[in-house]
Amino acid sequence: MAEWTDRAISLGLRRFGETGAILEVFAREHGRRRAMVYGGSSQTKRGPMQVGNTLLVTWRGGQESLGFFTAETQSERAARYMSDAASLSALSALSELLATALPEGEAKPGLFDAAEAVLDMLGEPEIWPALFVRWELGLLSMLGYGLDLSACAVSGSNDGLTHVSPKSGRAVRGSEAGAYLDRLLPLPQFLVDATAPASPVDIHNGFRLTGHFLAERLFSDLNRAAPEARYLMIDRLERAGRLSPS
Numbered sequence: 001m002a003e004w005t006d007r008a009i010s011l012g013l014r015r016f017g018e019t020g021a022i023l024e025v026f027a028r029e030h031g032r033r034r035a036m037v038y039g040g041s042s043q044t045k046r047g048p049m050q051v052g053n054t055l056l057v058t059w060r061g062g063q064e065s066l067g068f069f070t071a072e073t074q075s076e077r078a079a080r081y082m083s084d085a086a087s088l089s090a091l092s093a094l095s096e097l098l099a100t101a102l103p104e105g106e107a108k109p110g111l112f113d114a115a116e117a118v119l120d121m122l123g124e125p126e127i128w129p130a131l132f133v134r135w136e137l138g139l140l141s142m143l144g145y146g147l148d149l150s151a152c153a154v155s156g157s158n159d160g161l162t163h164v165s166p167k168s169g170r171a172v173r174g175s176e177a178g179a180y181l182d183r184l185l186p187l188p189q190f191l192v193d194a195t196a197p198a199s200p201v202d203i204h205n206g207f208r209l210t211g212h213f214l215a216e217r218l219f220s221d222l223n224r225a226a227p228e229a230r231y232l233m234i235d236r237l238e239r240a241g242r243l244s245p246s
Helices: 043-049 085-101 109-120 128-142 174-183 200-221 228-239
Strands: 002-016 020-027 031-037 054-061 068-075 161-164 171-173
Touching (some): 002 031, 002 109, 020 043, 020 054, 020 109, 031 054, 031 068, 085 109, 085 200, 109 128
Antiparallel strands (some): 002 020, 020 031, 054 068, 161 171
16 A cells, blocks of 8 residues: 655545545645545534645555545634635635646645745735735746746847737737737736736736636636636625726
8 A cells, every 4th residue: 555645735625425525635745636534524624624724644545546635734724814705715716726727646846835825925915916916827837838028029128028918928018019009918017026016906917917828728728717716816806905907
């Protein structure tokens, strides 16, 4: 029987049989995995394994079997963010993006560390929305759909970048775009300058940018829709005044 232990973010728990459950996680060194949890449908075990919590999981099983997990909670987040609807929805959105986009069993430790950094900042409402946009850019890049924001696709210059081509994913200077300007996606400056502030309009444009490539590239190739939880997060950010179309 094979066995491994790893840090993992819970992506969801669903009932299986009368008393069991299947836990899905994103493990740092083992990628997205699913396994049985004996007695996992009980409230005692379900609570610590809520979506977004970091667990220390041990998997045991055969080469071709689903196997089973035992889990200990290392960071419990759902209860911590319960009073902020936007932060709680971000926790769900990040978890669903991972569950929907990641291939099974493929380790991505850099993405895991970045996801934990976002999850741990969800209590900071002035910081996490911009961080979430940057994380989505990283998700796209680590799955082979990265944008090129290093230089203008037209002139090759690396300053004054204001837009992104929705087709190529390359940055463009608005002054170089000519008649094509209205076809381009706005590029918020906080994505090219770490010192630039991120206004509610910038956050809107950031999510519009990443959302386009998530939907039209990543999830289109997977024949899936982007998770509804992401749209709920954006709606709650707008209601809270942290995101604005104008």
